[in-house]
Amino acid sequence: MIDYDFLSASGLEEALNYLYKLNQVKVIAGGTDILVNIHNKSKRLPEISYLLDISNIGTLNFIRQVDHYVEIGPLVTHSGLMHEPLVKEKLPLLSCAAHYIGSTQIRNRGTIGGNICNASPAADLLPPLIALRAEVELTYRKGKRVLSLEEFLAGPYKTKIQINELLTKIRIPLPGDGYYTDFQKIGRRKALSISRLNLAVVVKIDEENIFRDARIVPGSATPYPQSLPGVERAVNGQSIHKINIEEIGRIMSEEVVSVTGIRWSTPYKKPVISTLVQRALKEVIKEKSKNE
């Protein structure tokens, strides 16, 4: 039996005070993960004495451009990411990935902050956010700290957030000129599916048509989403006309297996992740060719 008291914070300070004073507090916003876990009595749930609702803290719901960054409040919903013109125009990778999440009802309620803090290995927003080099701002009563998202993730369903901290901002540097992005997802069906595998690619193609600064992040492939330096190195420096895409696929799947070891799902995931990276690179090359 999961037993807790319900608390609601109308402002950030109130929420931070609750987190400072009380123990075993679980934060709820959209509730699309935590209420499912409560309903299913999931073993993933920690001991909860208090459920702290932050969904009505208006100051945590924003999307704005500040210099060369897009700043997103943790309460922005997946629908918000899909429809907000700033995200659609400047970070199409993120609005595209948001589109694939759950169903209309889930997207209307689930938040970017929840997707990050739940830290599911299959989270659809984590690979694109890592590939975009997003940073997270964590606020506690007496200050704040900023971590790269990749550093923030600590394991499947685990992050480095402290018990007195709240995720208050996601900060994404805008990819400069010449950057291309792509998102691939495979689920058991189109709607309402948890990713069997997904993949985010962010890469620069320079004036000589050479790949630079590749960031390749698969989801559901490793215990938690992380970039793959081996395959990134293999892509960097290659010409878009001469790159051996099949070879990149092979390197990608080898690198994934080197992280996970051979598992029951490896015979499926190995060829599929190879195909996904090939598809993504082909899309990126097609997009670049369209612009010429």
Next chain:
Amino acid sequence: MNKTKVTFKVNRKQVFLEVGPKERLIDTLRNQLKLTGTKEGCGIGECGACTVILNGEAVHSCLILTGQLEGSEVLTVEGLEIKGKPDPLQQAFIDCNAVQCGFCTPGMLMSAKALLMHNPHPTREEIKTALEGNLCRCTGYEQIIEAIESVAK
């Protein structure tokens, strides 16, 4: 266990309630407010039977705690009818035989209503996307889509 006081609107009427920490919107609607049109299917946001409109957007009432709703506006299937007259969408469901066992119907109606509130003339693809979170185990999807198309023209 504490009770939370919460004030919000349901079908255009203000309600003042005391709710328990685990009380979900679907529990409040069905048990406290006796609005039993909204159905509970899976309880985990997969079937869409419990769909209501919250602040203009389709949501699962099984995945919201009522304590979270201070100041919100909820529209349920009971709120579609105005002055005893069914919403054109409800009439279209009848006319197109879009109801078989009827269990999914309130959720289907609310997902469709939310779509039409934002986009009065959706394409067939947009209708399908709006309904992707609603399951009909009688599999009467064709008639449901046809009904929505008939009012979207």
